Every structure is written in C-alpha cells, then in structure tokens.
Amino acid sequence: MNTLKISVYASVALVATVAPVLAQSVDISKGRERAAVCMACHGQDGSATASPEVPRLAGQNRDYLIKALTAYRIGLTRTDETMTAMAKPLTDADIVNIAAFFSGLPTRR
DSSP: OHHHHHHHHHHHHHHHHHHHHHOOOOOOHHHHHHHGGGGHOOOOTTTTOSSTOOOOOOTHHHHHHHHHHHHHHHSSOOHHHHHHHHTTTTTHHHHHHHHHHTTTSOOOO
16 A cells, blocks of 8 residues: 555544544643643643754644644554653543643743
8 A cells, every 4th residue: 555545544534533522522620630741841831842842832723732632642644652652541531621721821932
C-alpha cells in the first residue's frame, strides 16, 4: 500500500474518531486536574515550554487541541514517543476537558 493511501485511511479514521469527541460536554476543572502532567513540559500557564520543540498550548483552538490529542492517542497521523505515551490513557472526556482548559488560558507573548 502506498503512502498516499495510508494517509487517506489514517485521516478518515481520525475524523471518524474525533467527531464524537467534539460532542462531549466540558468540565474545565477536570481538565485542569488531568492536565497537571502536561504542565511539566507545557508549563503551568500553558505558555512556558521545556524546549523549543514543545508548543505553547495556552489560547490554542479547542478543536485543534482535541484533534491533536486524539491523533496522538491513535498514533496514525501524529507520532511522538512522549505525546503518544501521554495520550494513550486519556478518555474522550479527558481530551475534551484538557483542550477546554488550555484553550481558555490567556496567551503570553
């Protein structure tokens, strides 16, 4: 199977997985609690990072964060050893809540 077909199949699988996640209800306080481990690299305020390769999460689009975390959890379209390990145990609700928490933080310049 060529790379293009794999990418198309992975994208379809991701869309099918993300759609129900986006419909979840949000609990920002649970997101803050669950995001505690994320803060080691992304910072307490979501703006500080452990290295230049680590993105700032504060103020990011909620749906983007949901898609990214879901993609890391699935491991087809996004692969990173650390992020995949962190995302694997997350439930759909965890992902929605973490995304809501970080997206609601003010950005720091």
